[in-house]
Amino acid sequence: MKNSIVILLLILLSVLLIFSFHFIPEQEIVVDSTAEHIITKGLQETGSLNLVTAILYDYRAFDSLGESTVIFATVSAIVLLLSFKTLPVSSQGLSFIVKNTFGFLAPFIFLFGLYVITHGHLSPGGGFQGGVILSTISIILSIVYGSAYDYRKYPPKTKTLLETGGALLFLFIGGLGLVLKGYFLANVNPLINEPGRLISAGVIPYINIGIGFKIGAGLAIIFYSMIQKTYVEEELKS
Template sequence: MKKKLTHIAVITILAVSGAAVFFNLKVMSLYKDIPRGISRYFISFGLQDTGSLNLVTAILYDYRAFDSLGESTVIFGAVSGIVLILSRKMLPVSSHGLSFIVKRTLGIMTPFIALFSIYVITHGHLSPGGGFQGGVILAAISIIFSIVYGSAFDYKRYSPQMKTTMETTGALMFISIGVLGIFFEGFFLDNLNFLGGKAGTLISAGSIPIINIGIGLKVGAGLAIIFYSMIQKTFREEL
């Protein structure tokens, strides 16, 4: 009886909130005719201002770069908290990993995954992707190592100290680009336009590729640290 009441309450709340969202969206479509100044500005002048073909990256790392700085600070806080709670000591923990076939197959595949992540990071201003997505693919390599080959292998190849160094390097790269913007352009995190080449080539768009590389290093190393400190306890009893 009580369970049924809970079910009815949950269904009612879901229906009411769904209806609220639906009517909200319906009301919002009234505002369609008002000229959307800022988005139209981004679409028409984004390529001129930043030299980046991918407008999403241009907005993320040029116009709204300060928001991206906030996001990476959030990731840094999450990594710090998880490491503080979950892993008391950074000890190598061994496990046997998976079977021979899986190990050899992923031994062939892993370099290509790394190549793809580097491609996604460095071509963030030309094609879909960017620092965040490529960084998560970098973290996937570390996850493959610790699941397939055992976490001792991951510890030997990429030690937690090295991951910490990579994360700090990424954050410092981002912030130093921002400080350089004060000196050369006058504003914090402004695009360093004198670095850029012709739009559409790999070395273009000013400081956006450098910020992409910094974010990629930071996100990849941070998520790898999170996964390592979560899996550390898991395999301890298998020894």
């Protein structure tokens, strides 16, 4: 019954997504090259100082949605293939000095990752880059403190919720554009502000947040699934 509901919802969302293409308004014909158009009018049309982010989450937002879907499929496939053992595998980790050094550095890595995500429309960075930085915290925890420690602090269910929440936020923002402007992933601006401020560029910063948590949690899940398999193989050999 539950699987049938999920399949039905996916089919409904797919139909709505395809149907929304008919309502995309006609765009201005680009006389010069696309690059020239984005350079000269990108800030005016998107409000993003970072034109790379403007391309990823406005002009070519469907591409970013596709990339996120590929990552989601990759995480799901790896977890499915390597989930033959569900219990965490204990390990001792590294030395006392290494553990305390990373314990001191971890909050700064976390803050830097959040900065890269939330300022992606103002400076180089964004959800993909910031998400990779956040994932390193869980990855290094598994190496420095041991896989069992990472499992207790950040269990797979928590990471799955973060990844799913990031994907749903992306889809919700896309649906918001469909409701308010008539087509999916339209760059609506619920909090209008001048370019250069933290809250600006329409929905681009919020897409960055969703992508950041999705990428960070997804890469952490992939790493834990792979090292768990390695430890199990080593136990079987011994």
